[in-house]
Amino acid sequence: MLSYCSNVVAAENMSALEQRLATVFAPARELAGVETLGVGLWLPARTMAGLADDPAARRRLAAILAHHGLAVVTMNAFPYGSFHGTSVKHAVYRPDWTTPERIAYTRCCAEVLGELLGDTDHGTISTLPLGWAEQWSDESEAAALRNLSALGDELRQIEERTGRRIRLAIEPEPGCVIGSCRDAIEWFGRANLDPRYLGLCLDTCHLAVMHETLGEVVSGLAGIGVEVVKNQASNAIQIDELADERVGQAFAELSGSPYLHQVNGVTGDGQPWFRDDLSFADPSIPRSGSARCTTTFRFISTRPRRCAPPHTSWPR
Incomplete structure (x- = not known):
């Protein structure tokens, strides 16, 4: 299902999320002209933990989603804490996959998603590619x-209890332990983890x-029995001439x-280079010749629209 990821808007508590569902996501569904629009739900760990512990809050959220013609079939569990401001x-x-905090957060996401899926029998949760590569060790x-x-x-226990299969989607990101899809294919091939509950999140920008x-990527994954379980459509920028002021x-x-x-x-003479954060104030960045690079700046096209949500009483 095509989904609009909620981490692109500032909504880090339930009150803010409810407001954004009414004023951003519901109008987006209307503009798209679809009966149901997916929401790629993201909430920081502290808010997700509260939602996982509160059945009434989950029922309220489910009712609000249904009212606006929205459905949650995937979650973004990559950013753990605040992502705006x-x-x-x-x-x-941070925290990375070596920590109990990361598994606890993802567990809460899975429990909540299992209830929000409704009539759908499968869902996905995208997550970070283990952690940042620097100082990653065999022990890590x-x-x-x-x-x-x-x-x-x-x-697996959630599927046995609910009949709904939720799969974790590893999202390769440059500079991380799994920095590319090639890294992911190699890692999946030796990790010996159950592919029924683990797959790849393919981000087109990172690709x-x-x-x-x-x-x-698809042929490499097929060769080891791993699926692309989630796609993220995002933009990269290509710079054909770094020397251009x-x-x-x-x-x-x-x-x-x-x-x-x-x-x-790639420099003009074919030498590859990488930086974890682009800054043209860095004198070491190649500035001559015909270099090519792509960067992870994201651009989202929006159409401004004012929308006053109807006064509705939601279950408490």
């Missing part, structure tokens, strides 16, 4: 595999940044962004 940068990769890998295996057991093709001027306007913008480039 503060600098995120490398903090988005072993701890992450233990946690992922334990979560797989819990997802472009790492200069990969959809065909090679207008490039630096354009990106200077975005220098205050709270997010990382990884860049993967």
Whole structure:
């Protein structure tokens, strides 16, 4: 189901989420002209834990979704904490999959999603690709595999209890332990985790940044029996000429962004280079010749629209 991910809007508590569902997601469904629009639900860990512990709050959310013609079939469990109004940068990769906090957060997401799926018998949860690569060790890998295996057991129990299969979707991201889909194929091949509850989240921006093709990814995964269980449609920017001074001027306007913008480039003489956060103030970035790079700046096209939600009494 085509879904609009809720982490693109600031809604980090239930009150804010309800407001955004009425004023952003419901109008988006109307503009799309569809009977039901998917919502890729994201909430920070503290809010998700409260929702998982509150049956009445889950019933209320389900009623609001149904009223607006919205459905949750996937969740984004990548950002653990606040994602708006503060600098995120490398903090988005913490806590990583070596920690009990990461498995607890994902467990709460799975419990909530299992109830929100309604008549649908399967759902997905995207998550970070283990953690940031710097200082990742064999001990880190072993701890992450233990946690992922334990979560797989819990997802199996949810399916046995509810009849709904929820799969964790590993999202490769440049600079992380699993930085590309090629890395993911290699990792899945040796991880020995149950593919019924684990698959790939394919982000088209990250695919472009790492200069990969959809065909090679799909065929590589098919060879090891792993599926693409979630797709994220997002944009990357290609810069064909780094020497053009207008490039630096354009990106200077975005220098205050709270997010990382990884860049993967090739110099004019064919030498590859990578930075975890693009800054043209960095003198080490190649500036001559005919370099190519793609960056993870995201651009979302919106049509402004004012909408006053109807006064409705929701179950408490």
